[in-house]
Amino acid sequence: MSEAADSTAFIRAHLPVLPVPGVPELVLHKAVPASGVGRLGEAAPYWAYWWAGGLALARYVLDHPEEVAGRRVLDLGAGSGLVGIAALRAGAARVTASEIDAHARVAIGLNAALNHAAIADVVGDVIGGPVPEVDLLLAGDLFYDPAVAARVRPFLDRCLAAGVTIWIGDPWRAPLPLERLTLLASYAVSETGTTKRAGVFAYRAP
Numbered sequence: 001m002s003e004a005a006d007s008t009a010f011i012r013a014h015l016p017v018l019p020v021p022g023v024p025e026l027v028l029h030k031a032v033p034a035s036g037v038g039r040l041g042e043a044a045p046y047w048a049y050w051w052a053g054g055l056a057l058a059r060y061v062l063d064h065p066e067e068v069a070g071r072r073v074l075d076l077g078a079g080s081g082l083v084g085i086a087a088l089r090a091g092a093a094r095v096t097a098s099e100i101d102a103h104a105r106v107a108i109g110l111n112a113a114l115n116h117a118a119i120a121d122v123v124g125d126v127i128g129g130p131v132p133e134v135d136l137l138l139a140g141d142l143f144y145d146p147a148v149a150a151r152v153r154p155f156l157d158r159c160l161a162a163g164v165t166i167w168i169g170d171p172w173r174a175p176l177p178l179e180r181l182t183l184l185a186s187y188a189v190s191e192t193g194t195t196k197r198a199g200v201f202a203y204r205a206p
């Protein structure tokens with residue numbers, strides 16, 4: 001059996017379909033204590049959990065369909081696919097999801113199908129490549145680690161220079177480049193059962 005088929009079977013069997021906290025329009029396969037996601041391998045399965053920044057960004061996208069409808073979207077660090085699926089629900093013309101974790105890429109396909117959302121492409125790492133042909137780049141909780149943030153920033157700068165609008169959802173984590181951000185909205189979100197505040201920011205030129 002292929003790795004993708006293994007992941008599909010595992011996710012369907014062990015990660016229940018749950019309503020998204022604060023985003024009741026959508027459902028996702030997510031880990032619960034009994035899921036045993038550690039059995040999927042050594043990489044931390046970030047995609048299997050809720051993230052405050054992604055929850056806030058998905059809410060913002062759904063609350064502002066006039067800013068998303070008809071636009072070509074890249075969901076960068078897509079995890080479970082939440083933000084890209086929300087963009088499609090808000091009327092995006094086309095969504096590409098980029099995610100380095102192979103299990104996550106399988107989960108994105110399953111979650112898109114659950115929500116009747118047609119993600120056009122699910123791809124791996126794009127940050128070293130050319131600026132993608134998109135209008136809007138969405139990044140939910142991609143500033144969770146200083147090393148990841150440092151790798152992503154030059155790509156965001158290239159996208160910005162090419163005219164791409166960039167929105168970031170984040171609970172004010174330390175690596176967030178606040179000096180380059182304009183706060184668009186903030187939400188109280190429930191990431192792990194406890195409520196925290198997460199912002200949605202526009203990334204802007206220096």
Ligand SMILES: C[S@@+](CC[C@H](N)C(=O)[O-])C[C@H]1O[C@@H](n2cnc3c(N)ncnc32)[C@H](O)[C@@H]1O
Binds near residue numbers: 077
């Ligand atoms: C904290 S999770 C957030 C997932 C999702 N955006 C959300 O908010 O629910 C960040 C994700 O970014 C992915 N990631 C890290 N570096 C990446 C890169 N260069 N390209 C694509 N995905 C990346 C990780 O594998 C992880 O799944």
